[in-house]
Amino acid sequence: xxxxxxxxxxxxxxxxxxxxxxxxxxxxxxxxxxxxxxxxxxxxxxxxxxxxxxxxxxxxxxxxxxxxxxxxxxxxxxxxxxxxxxxxxxxxxxxxxxxxxxxxxxxxxxxxxxxxxxxxxxxxxxxxxxxxxxxxxxxxxxxxxxxxxxxxxxxxxxxxxxxxxxxxxxxxxxxxxxxxxxxxxxxxxxxxxxxxxxxxxxxxxxxxxxxxxxxxxxxxxxxxxxxxxxxxxxxxxxxxxxxxxxxxxxxxxxxxxxxxxxxxxxxxxxxxxxxxxxxxxxxxxxxxxxxxxxxxxxxxxxxxxxxxxxxxxxxxxxxxxxxxxxxxxxxxxxxxxxxxxxxxxxxxxxxxxxxxxxxxxxxx
Amino acid sequence: xxxxxxxxxxxxxxxxxxxxxxxxxxxxxxxxxxxxxxxxxxxxxxxxxxxxxxxxxxxxxxxxxxxxxxxxxxxxxxxxxxxxxxxxxxxxxxxxxxxxxxxxxxxxxxxxxxxxxxxxxxxxxxxxxxxxxxxxxxxxxxxxxxxxxxxxxxxxxxxxxxxxxxxxxxxxxxxxxxxxxxxxxxxxxxxxxxxxxxxxxxxxxxxxxxxxxxxxxxxxxxxxxxxxxxxxxxxxxxxxxxxxxxxxxxxxxxxxxxxxxxxxxxxxxxxxxxxxxxxxxxxxxxxxxxxxxxxxxxxxxxxxxxxxxxxxxxxxxxxxxxxxxxxxxxxxxxxxxxxxxxxxxxxxxxxxxxxxxxxxxxxxxxxxxxxxxxxxxxxxxxxxxxxxxxxxxxxxxxxxxxxxxxxxxxxxxxxxxxxxxxxxxxxxxxxxxxxxxxxxxxxxxxxxxxxxxxxxxxxxxxxxxxxxxxxxxxxxxxxxxxxxxxxxxxxxxxxxxxxxxxxxxxxxxxxxxxxxxxxxxxxxxxxxxxxxxxxxxxxxxxxxxxxxx
Numbered sequence: 001x002x003x004x005x006x007x008x009x010x011x012x013x014x015x016x017x018x019x020x021x022x023x024x025x026x027x028x029x030x031x032x033x034x035x036x037x038x039x040x041x042x043x044x045x046x047x048x049x050x051x052x053x054x055x056x057x058x059x060x061x062x063x064x065x066x067x068x069x070x071x072x073x074x075x076x077x078x079x080x081x082x083x084x085x086x087x088x089x090x091x092x093x094x095x096x097x098x099x100x101x102x103x104x105x106x107x108x109x110x111x112x113x114x115x116x117x118x119x120x121x122x123x124x125x126x127x128x129x130x131x132x133x134x135x136x137x138x139x140x141x142x143x144x145x146x147x148x149x150x151x152x153x154x155x156x157x158x159x160x161x162x163x164x165x166x167x168x169x170x171x172x173x174x175x176x177x178x179x180x181x182x183x184x185x186x187x188x189x190x191x192x193x194x195x196x197x198x199x200x201x202x203x204x205x206x207x208x209x210x211x212x213x214x215x216x217x218x219x220x221x222x223x224x225x226x227x228x229x230x231x232x233x234x235x236x237x238x239x240x241x242x243x244x245x246x247x248x249x250x251x252x253x254x255x256x257x258x259x260x261x262x263x264x265x266x267x268x269x270x271x272x273x274x275x276x277x278x279x280x281x282x283x284x285x286x287x288x289x290x291x292x293x294x295x296x297x298x299x300x301x302x303x304x305x306x307x308x309x310x311x312x313x314x315x316x317x318x319x320x321x322x323x324x325x326x327x328x329x330x331x332x333x334x335x336x337x338x339x340x341x342x343x344x345x346x347x348x349x350x351x352x353x354x355x356x357x358x359x360x361x362x363x364x
Numbered sequence: 365x366x367x368x369x370x371x372x373x374x375x376x377x378x379x380x381x382x383x384x385x386x387x388x389x390x391x392x393x394x395x396x397x398x399x400x401x402x403x404x405x406x407x408x409x410x411x412x413x414x415x416x417x418x419x420x421x422x423x424x425x426x427x428x429x430x431x432x433x434x435x436x437x438x439x440x441x442x443x444x445x446x447x448x449x450x451x452x453x454x455x456x457x458x459x460x461x462x463x464x465x466x467x468x469x470x471x472x473x474x475x476x477x478x479x480x481x482x483x484x485x486x487x488x489x490x491x492x493x494x495x496x497x498x499x500x501x502x503x504x505x506x507x508x509x510x511x512x513x514x515x516x517x518x519x520x521x522x523x524x525x526x527x528x529x530x531x532x533x534x535x536x537x538x539x540x541x542x543x544x545x546x547x548x549x550x551x552x553x554x555x556x557x558x559x560x561x562x563x564x565x566x567x568x569x570x571x572x573x574x575x576x577x578x579x580x581x582x583x584x585x586x587x588x589x590x591x592x593x594x595x596x597x598x599x600x601x602x603x604x605x606x607x608x609x610x611x612x613x614x615x616x617x618x619x620x621x622x623x624x625x626x627x628x629x630x631x632x633x634x635x636x637x638x639x640x641x642x643x644x645x646x647x648x649x650x651x652x653x654x655x656x657x658x659x660x661x662x663x664x665x666x667x668x669x670x671x672x673x674x675x676x677x678x679x680x681x682x683x684x685x686x687x688x689x690x691x692x693x694x695x696x697x698x699x700x701x702x703x704x705x706x707x708x709x710x711x712x713x714x715x716x717x718x719x720x721x722x723x724x725x726x727x728x729x730x731x732x733x734x735x736x737x738x739x740x741x742x743x744x745x746x747x748x749x750x751x752x753x754x755x756x757x758x759x760x761x762x763x764x765x766x767x768x769x770x771x772x773x774x775x776x777x778x779x780x781x782x783x784x785x786x787x788x789x790x791x792x793x794x795x796x797x798x799x800x801x802x803x804x805x806x807x808x809x810x811x812x813x814x815x816x817x818x819x820x821x822x823x824x825x826x827x828x829x830x831x832x833x834x835x836x837x838x839x840x841x842x843x844x845x846x847x848x849x850x851x852x853x854x855x856x857x858x859x860x861x862x863x864x865x866x867x868x869x870x871x872x873x874x875x876x877x878x879x880x881x882x883x884x885x886x887x888x889x890x891x892x893x894x895x896x897x898x899x900x901x902x903x904x905x906x907x908x909x910x911x912x913x
Contacts, residue, residue: 073648147431202605205678230822
């Protein structure tokens with residue numbers, strides 16, 4: 001009862017609820033908003049006319065008022081009229097809409113091209129002109145999300161709409177987004193920009209936007225993509241051109257520093273330590289921190305895979321199985337590390353280790 | 365067996381007596397009588413409606429407030445998937461087939477459906493299909509969780525629940541095709557003397573066209589899910605990009621089935637409303653012929669617009685424009701239908717019994733659903749709406765307020781004919797107003813959620829979506845509660861209701877089913893209705909003689 005009372009109060013304390021599109025930030029989004037407003041007016045007029053006639057009839061032409069039925073049942077003139085007039089109204093609607101479709105599809109002359117790859121369940125971004133490459137994951141704490149048995153903590157302002165690394169783009173530049181996917185169909189949607197483009201495995205699709213203002217804008221994956229479909233937000237930070245150049249420089253330097261030396265000789269303990277962070281970043285949502293799994297997601301502790309032949313274990317990580325996606329987007333080192341970690345944790349004691357070179361070989 | 369055999373041939377006044385000797389098992393499990401099969405269909409559909417409804421309430425409970433309170437996200441996806449599949453294939457479609465079974469022979473003056481034994485088979489495929497769907501919750505990995513659209517590659521990843529769903533769809537498709545063949549043959553061959561095609565009740569027309577749609581598209585769906593099945597188990601790569609397949613191909617095939625499917629659930633509703641509104645307006649249906657043409661045009665157009673479900677997959681501008689224009693065009697025949705219904709009410713002598721209330725409710729809400737459909741048809745605007753709650757709002761306006769409300773209307777309209785008893789009018793009207801109010805409380809706020817950008821099929825949402833979700837959830841629970849009241853109403857009527865019903869309980873009703881006693885005897889129209897009887901009805905429906913008055 002207390003929870004119900006709390007829940008009923010909750011709406012009053014959360015932020016203002018929007019009843020229309022998010023404020024438009026691009027020319028296309030403005031066009032869409034205007035188009036929608038125009039349609040709403042047309043619909044409103046038709047609504048008032050049609051419902052007016054119907055309710056007049058309902059109120060006046062009642063048996064209880066002694067109204068006798070007039071048994072007419074045909075009138076060629078009105079039937080032709082109410083076919084032609086709606087058709088003309090539709091033509092008037094289709095004209096401006098077609099203009100927007102064509103503009104929306106015109107991805108030529110873009111100044112920056114970014115590839116957005118959908119993964120279960122996060123986004124990967126690659127700046128094709130700058131060699132910058134990163135993953136963008138939800139940062140909302142699981143404690144804020146899980147409220148089973150009344151547990152749970154207060155939710156942050158950008159609950160479910162916050163990521164560790166937002167997409168950063170310069171203001172006023174035409175940005176072309178190429179979408180594709182690693183596993184299932186996702187959809188890259190940014191309402192403020194009037195953009196929604198499915199990310200489809202095996203295909204590259206494109207869309208574009210040119211942001212008018214700096215700021216942070218938020219969207220979500222918009223195609224059902226499995227268990228964590230609700231937990232893969234898209235955050236775009238629009239900055240000035242100067243800030244963008246600085247950010248790119250910083251990311252390039254970071255990437256250089258963080259790159260794993262392919263010739264590095266990894267020890268088992270180093271792999272386990274690295275593997276733990278890979279595991280926590282990618283696997284923990286399904287298999288849980290203690291490796292025990294939950295529901296349809298199998299336990300790794302003592303499992304046949306994690307204690308059997310190492311090649312099979314690697315095979316499943318690379319190719320996926322049932323609800324588990326293929327994790328081949330991870331680097332050789334990351335895969336080697338996480339497999340080693342899984343075989344030597346949660347009570348598993350195989351004692352063996354997988355080297356990045358083995359992963360590289362297995363990929364072929 | 366002798367008595368049962370005799371019952372088929374004995375004259376009408378002996379039937380009640382003879383039926384006592386047909387055992388329960390014989391009557392309901394070996395049923396070949398169109399009325400018994402219709403009854404089976406309707407009860408099956410209602411039980412599936414309650415099952416799917418409970419799933420909907422589980423979904424709304426989780427969405428009442430942000431955060432995960434009841435279900436893991438994976439189970440939430442199973443609920444949304446099975447809710448959709450069960451409501452479409454288990455509740456709405458069988459309910460319309462059941463109505464067609466019960467009423468079509470009565471309305472066109474036929475003794476039974478054309479293929480009585482196939483009719484039995486087409487019904488008895490349904491319970492195993494439903495069982496497969498429900499069992500799938502308990503297999504490893506749980507039920508299918510890829511949405512009712514079953515898009516691969518997600519559906520290829522899923523566990524064996526998906527296989528069970530695929531087999532269930534095979535069975536349901538078989539059942540639909542057999543039911544449709546029966547309807548087509550019955551309508552084309554078994555009409556009473558004097559009832560030409562363009563003098564047939566509009567419900568007959570809409571069921572006929574619906575049956576054609578089903579025969580055309582059910583095999584398409586069967587093909588798509590079979591390809592899915594072989595992709596899953598036999599290493600074919602129709603839809604797997606990793607082997608050169610095309611995930612988008614599935615969407616094209618699915619929606620080539622899926623868009624006509626929308627009209628499979630809507631056209632019979634149009635037919636029912638076209639029977640009920642003239643009855644309670646005490647006027648012939650306005651524009652009968654244009655209604656038939658509009659129904660045909662909608663059916664034909666429905667095959668050409670599947671792409672509007674896929675505006676986000678990235679088709680070229682020219683293709684988008686093609687699908688956009690054709691989709692908008694459907695508004696014309698649909699508008700004609702709405703105008704005809706309103707013109708039927710105009711200058712009528714209306715009363716507002718429950719069937720009429722549900723029919724007017726249908727016209728109002730379906731029009732709103734049509735408006736939101738028009739907005740979704742505009743491709744650039746659809747960019748903002750695709751896969752958001754706006755779409756959820758739109759299709760519940762056309763499917764709940766469209767299909768379900770007319771099913772309620774039909775039930776109240778024909779309940780006296782089915783049971784021989786009158787339902788309690790006050791309770792019927794209460795059911796209408798209760799459903800009307802809470803339906804809108806549930807689904808209207810979803811338009812706002814969609815506009816603001818809340819994606820569909822998410823178990824948890826950002827904080828700005830909280831208020832409308834809470835309102836929608838409260839509405840859903842109240843709406844659900846009202847349907848228990850409906851069941852109570854129906855059972856009360858079966859048990860005697862408020863008294864015996866006359867053969868023709870509605871003053872303005874003029875079709876043939878009102879010429880037989882209430883309840884309709886087990887066997888009717890063994891001798892076809894006389895030409896005078898048919899022509900009397902046609903005249904009253906404005907289908908005979910002077911067309912211009």
